[in-house]
Amino acid sequence: MTGQHHVEIDTSRPHPARMYDWYLGGKDNYPVDEEMGRQMLALDPRVPVMARVNRAFMHRATRWLAGQGVRQFLDVGTGIPTEPNLHQVAQRIAPDARVVYCDNDPIVLAHAAALLRGTPEGATEYLQADVRDPDAILEGARKVLDLARPVALSLVALLHFVSDEDGAHDLVGRLMSELPSGSHLVVTHATADFTPEESRAATEKLKAAGVTLALRSREQFARFFDGLDLVEPGIEVPHQWHPELGEPVPGQEDGIIPGYGAVARKP
Numbered sequence: 001m002t003g004q005h006h007v008e009i010d011t012s013r014p015h016p017a018r019m020y021d022w023y024l025g026g027k028d029n030y031p032v033d034e035e036m037g038r039q040m041l042a043l044d045p046r047v048p049v050m051a052r053v054n055r056a057f058m059h060r061a062t063r064w065l066a067g068q069g070v071r072q073f074l075d076v077g078t079g080i081p082t083e084p085n086l087h088q089v090a091q092r093i094a095p096d097a098r099v100v101y102c103d104n105d106p107i108v109l110a111h112a113a114a115l116l117r118g119t120p121e122g123a124t125e126y127l128q129a130d131v132r133d134p135d136a137i138l139e140g141a142r143k144v145l146d147l148a149r150p151v152a153l154s155l156v157a158l159l160h161f162v163s164d165e166d167g168a169h170d171l172v173g174r175l176m177s178e179l180p181s182g183s184h185l186v187v188t189h190a191t192a193d194f195t196p197e198e199s200r201a202a203t204e205k206l207k208a209a210g211v212t213l214a215l216r217s218r219e220q221f222a223r224f225f226d227g228l229d230l231v232e233p234g235i236e237v238p239h240q241w242h243p244e245l246g247e248p249v250p251g252q253e254d255g256i257i258p259g260y261g262a263v264a265r266k267p
């Protein structure tokens with residue numbers, strides 16, 4: 001796909017992609033997103049720091065992968081473009097990197113043109129698809145990526161929007177099952193392990209507004225990597241995963257970041 005897209009945007013309820021954009025200081029959000037964002041901040045004023053820490057994890061993980069020789073990336077739950085985007089991070093190290101982005105929110109589709117400005121020797125593509133339909137994602141990805149060669153699948157701050165009833169663990173297994181040995185899985189995920197009270201309140205508020213938040217424990221997070229080899233340092237709070245590969249986010253050390261991040265390799 002190319003160019004700017006005209007799509008129907010539902011501004012009657014908050015959307016995760018637009019709330020996240022608001023936390024990051026972006027302009028692609030609506031009053032309903034800001035309102036819910038402010039309610040989240042009232043529960044925990046560190047939410048914008050968490051969003052930046054998460055984004056910085058994605059940058060470092062992508063740098064690490066490109067440094068390991070990975071040249072193909074499949075990023076599901078991409079979000080509204082925020083520079084640098086994954087392809088920019090990867091292609092700075094490896095100009096020939098090929099990147100497929102995917103999100104189910106039409107607002108991301110509307111801004112996808114910014115995700116498609118890559119290097120001439122690499123490639124980027126955008127798919128409008130839902131992670132709960134992994135076969136549609138694999139079919140679209142195949143048009144740009146060679147699934148016989150290693151791929152890094154990133155599901156960054158995505159899976160806590162997918163419930164167990166919707167098969168969160170199975171869909172990760174399905175996506176990884178079609179990728180060859182040497183592929184990697186990159187995940188960050190929110191948890192209630194550190195701040196149970198605030199997390200419960202946030203989950204309830206979001207549920208009332210129609211947004212699923214499936215917070216998971218460390219053990220439930222670890223299950224996404226079943227059958228894979230976690231790379232050093234294993235499961236960490238996101239800002240403590242290879243901090244040497246990027247700049248610290250201001251405020252990241254001032255309290256708990258209630259999330260986990262990890263990267264694993266398919267043997």
Ligand SMILES: C[S@@+](CC[C@H](N)C(=O)[O-])C[C@H]1O[C@@H](n2cnc3c(N)ncnc32)[C@H](O)[C@@H]1O
Pocket residue numbers: 016017020054055058076077078079080102103104105108129130131132155156157158161162
């Ligand atoms: C918090 S944002 C994270 C954006 C980006 N991955 C990052 O970490 O900077 C979560 C994204 O997941 C997308 N998302 C939520 N549920 C999804 C689903 N079922 N399928 C595909 N994308 C989904 C949202 O639209 C949103 O863009």
